[in-house]
Amino acid sequence: xxxxKEYRKAKKMSQYELSQAIGVARQTINxxxxxxxxxxxxxxxxxxxxxxxxxxxxxxxxxNED
Amino acid sequence: xxxxKEYRKAKKMSQYELSQAIGVARQTINxxxxxxxxxxxxxxxxxxxxxxxxxxxxxxxxxNED
DNA sequence: CTCCAATGTCATTTATATATGACTAATACT
DNA sequence: AGTATTAGTCATATATAAATGACATTGGAG
Numbered sequence: 277x278x279x280x281k282e283y284r285k286a287k288k289m290s291q292y293e294l295s296q297a298i299g300v301a302r303q304t305i306n307x308x309x310x311x312x313x314x315x316x317x318x319x320x321x322x323x324x325x326x327x328x329x330x331x332x333x334x335x336x337x338x339x340n341e342d
Numbered sequence: 343x344x345x346x347k348e349y350r351k352a353k354k355m356s357q358y359e360l361s362q363a364i365g366v367a368r369q370t371i372n373x374x375x376x377x378x379x380x381x382x383x384x385x386x387x388x389x390x391x392x393x394x395x396x397x398x399x400x401x402x403x404x405x406n407e408d
Numbered sequence: 409c410t411c412c413a414a415t416g417t418c419a420t421t422t423a424t425a426t427a428t429g430a431c432t433a434a435t436a437c438t
Numbered sequence: 439a440g441t442a443t444t445a446g447t448c449a450t451a452t453a454t455a456a457a458t459g460a461c462a463t464t465g466g467a468g
Contacts, residue, residue, distance in 0.1 A: 290444060301427050306446065313425060314382045316455080317401060324402075331397035335383060336390075356414060367457050372416065379455060382425080 278335050281309045283327040298322045344401050347375045349393040364388045 284294050284305075291309070295302040300319065308315050308323075315323075324330050350360050357375070361368040366385065374381050374389075381389075390396050 291446095292444075302445090303428085303447085304426055307426090310446080312447095314384050316380045316382055316425070317386055318380050319425090320383055320386075321401070331402050335387070336397050358414075368415090369417085369458085370456055373456085376416080378417095382455070385456090 277311060277337075278308070280305075280323060280327070280334060283329055283334065284309075287327060294323075294326065297326045343377060343403075344374070346371075346389060346393070346400060349395055349400065350375075353393060360389075360392065363392045 284291070287294075289297070291305045292302045295305045298305075298319070299322070304315075304319075307313055308319075320331060320335060324334055327334070350357070353360075355363070357371045358368045361371045364371075364385070365388070370381075370385075373379055374385075386397060386401060390400055393400070
């Protein structure tokens, strides 16, 4: 799971607005928020910048490896 | 630019060893280290785990606004 | 120097991220 | 009640990440 939706809501943006700000399709945002697939690094970087945060805040889970 | 090569060298791993540890082809590691393309988030996460670091350390550049 | 491991690179193929258009289901507002 | 906006989802098409096999180059060790 990622935290895109939380950060997007905090910015009071719709999926459409976020998609336009980044330059991707609305469906792409929707699929990523719902973990339907696996965005590219460059898209992750754009998301982090537009949402005013960083990669770890959006995508990093400190997991235990067992 | 990313910092994969530095972290890989710090672990004294070859591109091949890193690729095997992650489960991708050696060429994939090579291309990513040389910024030839744009890895997926899941691959970035695996890299960070195997290299004992996190997403920001490997891929985040804090751009200053001046 | 030779030998070998590590790296860079190329061409081809396969898997999948992303785009596009459409439709439905909520949610919000009058 | 309605209408508009937002969000979830589907099917199809395209771009590109990643796999594979091969070959050339570099760098280090003997």
